[in-house]
Amino acid sequence: MRKSRKKQSTTSLFPLKVEELKKQIEEKFENNTDLNITIYEHQNKNLIVFYISxxxxxxxxxxxxxxxxxxSKKEWDTSSILNEIPLSAGETVDKKENILKNLINGSVIVYVENENAAVSYVMLNVEKRGLExxxxxxxxxxPQVAFTESLETNLNIIRWRIRSTDLVLEKFLxxxxxxxxxxxxxxxSLANETDVSTMRQRLQDLVVDEIEDGNVLMQYIEDSSSTIFPQYYATELPDRASYAITKGRLSVLVENSPxxxxxPTTFISFFESTEDLYMRWNAGSFLRILRFFSIFISVLLTPMYVAAVTFHYEIIPLELLTSIGESRAKVPFPPIFEALLLELLIELLREAGARLPTKVGQTIGIVGGVVVGTAAVQAGITSDILIIFVxxxxxxxxxxxxxxxxxxxxxxxFPMIILAGTLGIIGIMFGICFLFIHLLKLTSLGRPYLSPVYPFQSEDFNKTFFRFPSTFQGKRFVSYRPKDLMRFNNKTAKEKNDIDE
Known part of the structure; x- marks a missing residue:
């Protein structure tokens, strides 16, 4: 998908008769009833105006x-139209490719017969949804506001949050x-030049038919397309994007994408929330650590149950083992099949709830889970203890x-459950080791994916795994290698300048 771009024609289309121009445009937009072409006669000259209605x-x-x-009583030509019509978004175009591009982008084209160029005015009628x-x-x-599909609105939000002449907004088509x-x-003054050059090169070298959304663009320019882990962070929160920019990172916005x-992004940053910044550092640290702990619960809890029930009864306390034995007495399936069935059921309910209308989806998620889970236990398809773990x-x-x-x-x-059901705890350890090796090999825009764990950066731990009070965070993230590492002086920030009473 990265290749050299096609060279556009450098031959001028003009001068020519307005009828000839009309014929060429109509041939290009065959069967397009929304193409509005009108020929006027003004001061003994023919004038053609065309646009998509x-x-x-x-x-x-x-x-x-x-x-x-x-x-007007003036005799129009290209230069006089451009100078006299009070519109700022006007330009001259003389190549057919540029005329067609401007036309489909919402411009009105004006051409005076036998002139050397046409005049193009941007008069785009943009449909926008409000900020939500x-x-x-x-x-x-x-902040509660989110990005919209309007690129102009999104840029305006970022500009409003980062009021600095240092902010660069490079444009690509x-x-x-x-x-x-x-x-x-x-x-x-902050972004690493290597990161900027790498991202710029990837965007410039990308040649595809279209970019449907920012998430699609993210897949085109990521470091590895074979991994299941996202290598860039996709956010709909302007405050998160502006926070990343002010810390020396890059952000990419796509037209028609919210x-x-x-x-670059690290694995740890996917578990950080902007709410952590707005809370007291104690509460923010607790919630962040809770999220990290939830990774191990989500990935390992059900596989550990399957491994223990299938191979390692000795690690289960006797009282709990009795309860598990009683709950599985009527279950005809092995633990691995039972666990996979319930996990698939949970995913089906989640997907159905996400695709249905909001009110119906919430009902399906709650009622469906309760009804199906109860029915599955009573029918002897699964055990009630496994339902709790899942x-x-x-x-x-x-x-x-x-x-x-x-x-x-x-x-x-799912692969962890299969490994646990076939190899027990050895299979789980094999899966964990494979994941760590895979994560160690990943990069995001050329930066290590597991930073600050590898390579080890102790100075970033108080900004990733937990939070110190703001007065102790005078440095930016070392892992992203910003040009200016210091945010403020820690000693000055700790000084109290209260007025003596």
Missing amino acids: YQVAKEKVENVLLKPLLE KAETESVVIG IGERTPREVRLLYLK TAIIA TISALASFTVPSYLMGTTIRVLR
Whole structure:
């Protein structure tokens, strides 16, 4: 998908008759009834105006462009139109490729017969939805606004949060058949030059038909396409994107996508929430540690049950072993099949709840889980103790702030259950070792994925696994290698300058 771009023609289309131009445009937009082409006669000269009707603001075209153009007593040519019409977004175009590109991007094209260029005015009629609360990354404390599908709105939000002339917004146009605008955002005085150059090169070298969404772009430019782990963070929260930018990282915004890409990213950062910053450091640290603990619960709890019941009865306390034996007395299936069946049932309920309308989905999730679980126990298909373990594992996976990483953890449970059911604890240890080796090999924009654990960076531990008070966090993340490592002086921040009474 990365290859050299096609060279555009450098031959000018003009000068020519307006009828000839009309014929060429109509041939290119065959059977497009929304293409509006009108030929006017003004001051003994033919004038052609064409645009796609549903893409432009028609009132603006009529009142701001056509009315002064046709009522004027001047003899129009390309330069006089561009200078006299009071519109800032005007430019001259003389190549057919540029005219077609501007046309489908919401421009109005004006051409005076036998001139050397046409005039293009951007009059895009953009449909926007209002700013709303985030859905996939809901927060209780902190800003509630989320990104929208409008790139202009998203850039405006970031600009409003980062009021600095140091903010760079590099522009790219990606897509051979359906071009979309992509913006690379970073602070010039902080972002690592290697990271900026790497991301810029990946965006420039990308040649595809279209970019459907920011999440699709993320898959095109990631370091490894074979891993199940996301290598960039996809967020719909402007405060998270701006926080990452002010710490020396990069963000990428895509036109028509309500998602911002944050890079580089570490495995640990997927378990951090912006709420941790807005809480007291004690509570924020507790919740962050709880999320890390939930990873092990989600991935290992059900496999440990399967391994213990299948191979290692001796590690189960006698009282609990009696309860497990009684609950499994009527179950005809081996523990591995029983666990996989329940895990699949949980995933079916979760997927059904996500696809149905909100109110119906909540009902399906609660009622379906209770009814199906109770019926499965009474029918002797599964044991009630395993239902408890599977439910706890599912709840633990939902504590992950990132939807992509949460899905990854839920998928990992299935191979771990199979390893536990076939090899016992040895299989679980094999799976854990394989995961650690795989994570050690991964990179995000060329940076180690397991940083600050590997390579070991003790200075970043108080910003990842837990939080110290803000006065102790004078340094930025060493792992991301920003140009300016210091945020403020720790000693000065600790000084109390209260007024003596």
